[in-house]
Amino acid sequence: MSATIKEISSTVRNIDIAIPQDALKKPFEKKVTEYRKEIQLKGFRAGAVPRHVIESRFGDSIRAEAIEEVMNSTLSEELKAANIIPVSRVKVENFKDDKTADITFTAVVEVDPVIDIKGYDNLGITVPDVVIDEDEVKAEYDRVLQMYSTAESVDREAKKGDVVVGNYIEVKIDGENKEIPEDREFRSLLGESASPGFDEGLTGAKKGDKKDIHFIYPADHKDEQYRGKTADFKVEVTDVREIRAPKLDEEFFKKLGVKDEADLKDNLQQSILNNKKGAAKAKAVNEAIDKLIETNPFDVAHSRVVDLIKYTLQRNSGSNEEVEPTEEQLKSLEPEAIREIKKHFILEFVANKEKLKPSQALVDERIEGMAAMYGVDAKTLKDHLRQSGRINSLRDELRVEQASDFIVGIKPAAEESK
Known part of the structure; x- marks a missing residue:
């Protein structure tokens, strides 16, 4: 047997393999013996079918199985000897077998590129x-109170801060009648909707009123198709509701998991601060990754890109079945998929180069945070993660996070304490 490895690109290897016909003798004989034991043919005792009958009826199939077995074992040996790790199924091309000369074929193998990221530490x-x-x-405090507020019907004119409930009767945009949905009801929190003119038209309305409302959509309206257009609405008001804040008593604060109003505001302040820190760090890391991608160009295996796109589509669809991307989806999602894969490779490189490893204290801290989020006991969760093997994945996640910190100048906790 002979094999020649050609480096087609940083992510593709072609392995030209030649297998002598003699290499088929042993596996062919073995499979004939297996067929004789397993095949049952009319007129012959089980396990006693003559060899010539087996070869006559099943010879081509047996030969094909023997070839496949020898090809797989030969390819496996060559990959191992050359330390080549495929990242997808090996593709076989140019297969030739005339039953006299050597069996030849080319194995096309996709691999991850060998990378050497420079400048990540400066x-x-x-x-x-x-x-x-x-x-x-x-603003966050008011939002929390609003979440726990109640809307109660009132017999008076609607004012800012009230919720007006009603039904659409007629809708015209730039003079053109629009189809009204089957569910005609609307609810508008006066002073908070995306169309101030609509709110103004409802201000002063009472239950049972019919109103003609004319306004112009703002230039920055969330729905681009309506920006700057005139609107004429005919509506019927079915209810006016006053927003009433919750009573700030011990029971309310207990429901929120805080001691009192001051504790709630402290928690909100810390939450806002953590979110802003997280956003600032994410922005810095993305800038650093983009810079490293630009200054350290490398390719990624196409199969990795396709697999990530498949995974993304499957996750977004909520299905357990594999989603096959269309050509259009591959084209549109490819750039972001390539960037994500490169980001992963870069952070793995940094983690390995800097020998980053999360401490047990850091792992425990993350588990405690997860337990608090899920409302479970930390020790129980830790035991579950260990038994399922998920704790190793958690360590890997933390290790990658440490690499993200490193490229933006945040040292691991163990280093900071020195």
Whole structure:
């Protein structure tokens, strides 16, 4: 047997293999023996079918099985000897077998590129300090209260802050009648909707009123198709509801898991700060990754890209079945998939180069955070992660996070304490 390896690109290897016909003798004989034991033919005792009958009826199939077996074992040996690790199924091309000369074929193998990332430790990209002000805390505090507020019907004119409930009777946009959906009901929190003119038209309305509302959609309206257009609505008001904040008593704060109003605001402040820190860090890491991708160009295996796109589509569809991407989806999703794969390779390289490893304390801290989020006991969750093997994945995730920190100048905790 002979094999020649050709490097087609940084991610593709072609292995030209030649197998002598003699290499088929032993596997062919073995399979004939197996067929004689297993095949049952009319007129012959089980296990006693003559060899010539087996070869006459099943010779071509047996030969094909023997060829496949020898091809697989030969290819496996060559891959191992050359330390080549395929990232997808090997593709066989140019298969030739005239039953006299050597059996030849080309194995096309996709591999991950060998990369050497330079400059990751001196990018000059850091995470900026973040600050929060009282207005941000107040806005979040008001949002929490609104979540627990109730809307109660009132017999008076609607004003800012009320919820007006009604039905659409007629809708015209730029003078053109629009089809009204089967569910005609609308609910508008006056002063908070995306169309201030609509809110103004409802201000002062009472239950049972019919209103003609004319306004112009704002230029920055969330729905681009309506921006700057005139609107004429005919509506019937079916209810006016006053928003009433929850009673700030011990029971309410207990429901939120805090001691009192001051504790709630402290928690909200810390949450806002953590979110802003996380966003600032994510932005810095993405800038660092983009810079490293630009200064350290390398290719990725096409099969990796396709597999990631398949996984993304399957996850978004909520299905357990594999989703086959269309050509259009492959084309549109390919750039982001390539970037994500390169990001993963870069962070793995940094983690390996810097010998990063999360401490047990860091692992325990993450598990405690997960337990708090899921409302379960931390020890129980830790035991479950160990038994399922998921704890190793958690360590890998933390290791990659440490690499992300490293490229933006955040040292591992063990290093900071030195």
